[in-house]
Amino acid sequence: MTLLEVKDLSVSVADNAILKGLNLVVNPGEVHAIMGPNGSGKSTLANVLAGKPDYQVTSGSIWLNDSNIEDLEPHERAHAGIFLAFQYPVEVPGVSNMEFLKASLDCLAKARDEPQPNAGAFLKRVRKIAQTLDLNPEFLKRGVNEGFSGGEKKRNEILQLLLLEPQLAVLDETDSGLDIDALQVVAQGVNSYRNENNGVVLITHYQRLLEYIVPDYVHVLADGKIVQSGDKGLAQELEKKGYAWLT
C-alpha cells in the first residue's frame, strides 16, 4: 500500500495554474525532500494536500492509503492522518497552546472512535515533548503563536507533530529562519517522529536541513512539475549549481 500518491495533479489558485501535472509517490517509512526555487509551487502542493480552500484541483487526483481524499474537508484529512507544518503559522489569540493541543487531540480521538486522552497523561506528555524541543513549559500557557518568535513558531509546529503522531507529515520550510541550534533541535524532533509506518514530505529551500534529516528521495519542483528526482546527492548538486540548469 502506498501512503501518498499524487497523480498528474494540476492546481489553480485564483485562476492561475500553479501545479501542472505533478506526480509523487510516498511509501510508508520514506522521507521525500521537495526543493525548488521561490514561487515554484511548494507551498501550493502542501496546502492542496491539506485541503486548503481556494486551491482548485483542475485535474489529477490525490490518494492517501489508496483512498481518494479530494472531497474531504481539511479537518477530515487531518482525521485521515495528514499533518501540515505551516510555513507561516497563524496566531489564535487568547486560546492557549495547551487548550489548542487538547482540542486537537480530542477531536482526532473522537473522529477515530478512540477514547479521549486522560488530562493528566496528556499534560505530562506535552511537557515532555516541549522539553525535548527546548521549549519552556510556560510557553504552553501562551496564546497559540501569539507573540512567538519565528523559531518558537517553528518548534511549536514540531511539538504538534510529535504530539499528534500523524501518518503523513508535510513540513513546509520548517527550517527557514532557524539558527543552527534550533535547526538541530527541529531535525531531532522530526527524526524521532520517523518510523516504518509513517512518511514525511519535507519542503525546504536549503540543503543544510538534509544533513540532519536524511531523505530517501530528493525532488526538484519547478514550473509546477517535478523536473528531477534523485537521492540525497541531488541536493548537494543543487547546492553547488542552483536550479537554473534544470529548467
Next chain:
Amino acid sequence: MSHSVNELVGRNADYAAGFVTHTEAETLAPGLDESVVRFISAKKNEPAWLTQWRLQSFEYWQSMQAPKWAHVQFPPLKFDDISYYSAPKSQADGPKSLDEVDPELLRTYEKLGIPLHEQEALAGVVNAKPNVAIDVVFDSVSITTTFKAKLAEAGVIFCPISEAVHSHGDLIKRYLGSVVPQRDNFYAALNSAVFSDGSFVYIPKGVRCPMELSTYFRINERNTGQFERTLIIADEGSHVSYLEGCTAPMRDENQLHAAVVELIAMDDAEIKYSTVQNWYPGDVNGKGGIYNFVTKRGICKHRAKISWTQVETGSAITWKYPSVVLRGDDSVGEFYSVALTNNLQQADTGTKMIHLGKNTKSTIISKGISTGRSQNTYRGLVRMSPTATNARNFTQCDSLLIGDSCGAHTFPYIENGNSTSIVEHEASTSKVSDDQLFACQQRGIDPEKAVSMIVNGFCKDVFRELPMEFAVEAGKLLEVSLEGAVG
C-alpha cells in the same frame, strides 16, 4: 469541499430556552394609562407613597421621548399594545413555600436548568451550582427565593422587591430612584411607573455574603412587557456577588423588557454584578425577539468597588450601559462585557464611568462579536470631573467580525475636566480569518468547534471575571449562540 468563514455564517440557531409554559395567567389587557399604574400598585398592596411615586413617574414618562441616538433600528413601539402585568394564576397569592409552587412552573425551571429545590441545588442534581441562592421572576411576579433562611443567618436580605416594600419599606423609600432617578431616561421613567417585580438585596455592615445571589428572569406570556426593578445595597465594608440570567420563549412578535437596576456600594463595600443575558434573539430573518432596553447604574462611596460583567448573547435589540458613579475617593469601577450578535440582532451597549472622587479608577474591557447580518456597537463615556484629581481610566475595546455581512462600531466619548487624570483608550478590530479556520481544521478541529474556540479566546479577559460557576456556562452559551452562526 471546504468551508470558508463566510459560508459558515448565517445558519439558523437552536434556542433551547424557547419553549412556552402553559399555565393559566392573569394578564392585564394591553394599554397604558393611570389606571394601569394604580392597578399594579394595588395588586402589590403598596403604600401610598409608592403609588404616588409611580404616578409621578408616569407623568414624567408621558412628556418624554424615546432616545434616538443609539445605532439601532426598529419601528416605533406601540405602548398601548403591551400588557403591563401578567402573573400565573396559580401564584396569585404568592406561594409560601416551594410546595405551593405550580408544578408546571417547577418543570419550566427544571428544563432551563435552574435549581429551585434547595436540597437538589445543594446536591447539584439539577445543575452544579451548589452555592447560589436564586430569586425567580416569572413574567411580573417572583415565584420563589431559595436559601432565604441561610442568608438570614448572615443578616443578608434577599427577597422580591414587592416583598421588601413591606418588610423593609424604609430602605426602599430611601434608596429607590436614588441612583437612577425617575426621569433619568424614557425607559427608566416607564419602568418607574409600571415595574412589577425584581430582587432586593441588602448586605449588612462588614458582612461577606456567604453565597452567590442570583435572579432568574423569564418572560412567558405573549404581548407582555417585563419591567423588573432590582435594588442592591451593600453597607459599609460588605461584599456581594450577584448574577442575573434571562430567557424567553420564541415568539413572532417583539417583546419589551425595560429593567432598572440600582446598586449602592457604601464605604469600603464591593458589589460584583454579573449578567448572562439570553433573551430570545428573534429568528434568522429578524422576526420576533426581545427589545432589551435597560438602565443599570451603581454608585460608589469611599473606597468602594462596583464591577459589572455582562455576557449578552440574546435579544433582538440590546440597549444598555451599566454605569458607575465614582463619587467616593479611591473608589473603583469596572465594566467587562462580551456582546455577541448574530443574524439580524442589534446591540448598542457599553458603559459610563463618571469620576467624581479623587484617585478613582475605572477599567473597561469590551469584546464585541458580530456575525450574520448583525450590528454590534460599543458606546462608552468616561467623564473625569474637575474634582476627580488623579483619576484613571483604562479602556480596551475589541471587535471581532465573523463573515462579511455584519458590522462593528465603536463610539468612545471622553470628557476630561481634570488635568491630573489619565484616560487611556485602546481599540482593535479583527476577523476570524480563513487562515485561522484552516489552521484549526488542519489539526483535526471541526469548523464549528474552531470558530467557538477562537471566539472564546477572544473573550477570555471577560470570562475570567465571571463567577466560576458561570464562566463555563457562558462559554457554552457562546458556543450555542455561535452554532447558529457556524452551522
